[in-house]
Amino acid sequence: MLQWGQVRDVLDFLPVRQLLLLVIVGVIAQAIYDLKFHPLAKFPGPKIAAVSNVWWAFHSISGRYPWVIEDNLKRYGKYFALSIFYIKQYDPNYISGDVIRIAPNELVFITPQAAKDIYLAQQNHLESFVQVGYDALDTGDNGITGEPNPARHREIAKRLAPAFSNRNLIAKEPTIQKHMDQFIQKMEQLQGSNIEFRQWSDWLALDLSADMTYSQDEGHVRDMKDSDFLKFTLRLNRFLTLSQISRKFNLAVRVILTPFVYLAIPPSTWPSIPTLLKKAAKDFQQRIDRRGNTEQLDYVEQMLPIDHPVPGKKELFHVQNVAGQLLLASWQPLANQFYIILLFLLKDPDVYANAVSEVRIAYDDSGEITLGSVAGENLKYLQACVSEGLRLHAETTDGLPRISPGAIVDGHYIPQGVICQVSYFAATRSPRFFHEPLQFRPERWLPHDDPRFDLAFAKDDLKASKPFSQGLRGCPGGPIATAIIRLFLARVLWQFDIETTHQDISFDKDFKFMTFWERPDFLIRMKLVTRQKE
Numbered sequence: 001m002l003q004w005g006q007v008r009d010v011l012d013f014l015p016v017r018q019l020l021l022l023v024i025v026g027v028i029a030q031a032i033y034d035l036k037f038h039p040l041a042k043f044p045g046p047k048i049a050a051v052s053n054v055w056w057a058f059h060s061i062s063g064r065y066p067w068v069i070e071d072n073l074k075r076y077g078k079y080f081a082l083s084i085f086y087i088k089q090y091d092p093n094y095i096s097g098d099v100i101r102i103a104p105n106e107l108v109f110i111t112p113q114a115a116k117d118i119y120l121a122q123q124n125h126l127e128s129f130v131q132v133g134y135d136a137l138d139t140g141d142n143g144i145t146g147e148p149n150p151a152r153h154r155e156i157a158k159r160l161a162p163a164f165s166n167r168n169l170i171a172k173e174p175t176i177q178k179h180m181d182q183f184i185q186k187m188e189q190l191q192g193s194n195i196e197f198r199q200w201s202d203w204l205a206l207d208l209s210a211d212m213t214y215s216q217d218e219g220h221v222r223d224m225k226d227s228d229f230l231k232f233t234l235r236l237n238r239f240l241t242l243s244q245i246s247r248k249f250n251l252a253v254r255v256i257l258t259p260f261v262y263l264a265i266p267p268s269t270w271p272s273i274p275t276l277l278k279k280a281a282k283d284f285q286q287r288i289d290r291r292g293n294t295e296q297l298d299y300v301e302q303m304l305p306i307d308h309p310v311p312g313k314k315e316l317f318h319v320q321n322v323a324g325q326l327l328l329a330s331w332q333p334l335a336n337q338f339y340i341i342l343l344f345l346l347k348d349p350d351v352y353a354n355a356v357s358e359v360r361i362a363y364d365d366s367g368e369i370t371l372g373s374v375a376g377e378n379l380k381y382l383q384a385c386v387s388e389g390l391r392l393h394a395e396t397t398d399g400l401p402r403i404s405p406g407a408i409v410d411g412h413y414i415p416q417g418v419i420c421q422v423s424y425f426a427a428t429r430s431p432r433f434f435h436e437p438l439q440f441r442p443e444r445w446l447p448h449d450d451p452r453f454d455l456a457f458a459k460d461d462l463k464a465s466k467p468f469s470q471g472l473r474g475c476p477g478g479p480i481a482t483a484i485i486r487l488f489l490a491r492v493l494w495q496f497d498i499e500t501t502h503q504d505i506s507f508d509k510d511f512k513f514m515t516f517w518e519r520p521d522f523l524i525r526m527k528l529v530t531r532q533k534e
Ligand code: HEM
Pocket: 144, 145, 146, 157, 325, 326, 327, 329, 330, 331, 333, 334, 337, 390, 394, 395, 396, 400, 467, 468, 469, 472, 473, 474, 475, 476, 477, 478, 480, 481, 482
């Protein structure tokens, strides 16, 4: 054991003391600069956040990040910039602030104008606010979702664009319906018994996503159990979050943090990682070998059409990465939406009854429920339920950070290099933009001449809800995702009466967000609707 005497001897050694003193003086000087002289010094926010990334890092790993940002946007009001000081504007009509500083070099905005200024800004068809970049596993390839180079991103996005066309969606319908059929059949078999829907939402969404991506049936719904991929990926939540956090610190701190980042991978998962990586590579190779022999136009077919030669190793690895990202980008949000929409519906008997009655009037036979028909004029309430689920359960609540090129955002000049993001989560839950913002009220999305529309929502700013973000990096899967969620809801409500014993689950208390959402168990019971034959 190290004795205090030994520590004192080291400290008594002159260069060590001088070095320590230098570090302390340096930290204090940096803090004074950050608080008083930094270009962001005039922006409000917690003082600790202005002088260190630790505040941001702590909340990012707590699972409460979106709520903490929302609280702080409420707490720190609009401000006047007065030289290097700011004062809060105590406005009696004040509801929440427009911008806060959450790290020495980072701001969060809330208004739709800020979102436009950041995410729609472009020059020569390339984004001006560049994405910060994200390659958690340091594979050396950013795929599409983590590609920070605007020109390279545009090239990849252009190549992928046809995969999200209407033609492609229609081509995928038999695959999507096949998985919905399988799910409905299982629910029929299990009717009357308690079903833990969190895992079913993952099973259905992952089966759908894997098939749409690689034409591979992962069989979760069929076998009613987690695959290793599903089990282990969800366990990497903390690791992936820490990996992202460590990037915000300088190299010296990163080197110290790296072992802790890897320690966040649960030991039970370690032995499986090489097997999973091998399986991913093998599955991808098998998919390449099946080129031209798939039943549907999946995303891989789109990226590597049969009339093109198989590219070299580097490009193949890139395509594999993009395919993996498409799988994740599709699976997680779909699973969350299947879950959240049933949760909100079952919490409110009137909303549930309205949705059920609309669907059962619209269709005489389940075979009529298609991706096209769920967009029909006679299903406005169902569509409103989906829009409301997407509003209340935002997907990418880490704020979609971008680097300012030196530009005006929401009326403020933001110097080059400052990281900016928008909290869509706080915006969609703010009374500035929505009446009864925390309530699930599909009525707000109905056309104003619909008899079910409620005038209380007439002033809602529906454009403040941007579940798929916007601009060159906005979600290309938005239309496909919306169609699938509507289809899921229509098919389930047409076929079953649903009830839950878990009405007390609270989105605000029981959910956590890191890289993925963590959701509590959700027990439901489905009962087949009996229809009289004519
Ligand atoms: C409820 C469903 C979904 C939601 C709420 C959602 C939301 C989002 C959001 C907010 C972004 C923007 C990220 C950013 O700006 O950095 C995004 C990106 C993306 N999403 Fe989705 N998404 C959903 C479903 C899907 C589906 C089904 C796919 C299809 C595979 C998909 C593919 C992608 C891709 C490829 C990107 C990256 C775009 C880029 O960087 O250019 N998403 N998604």
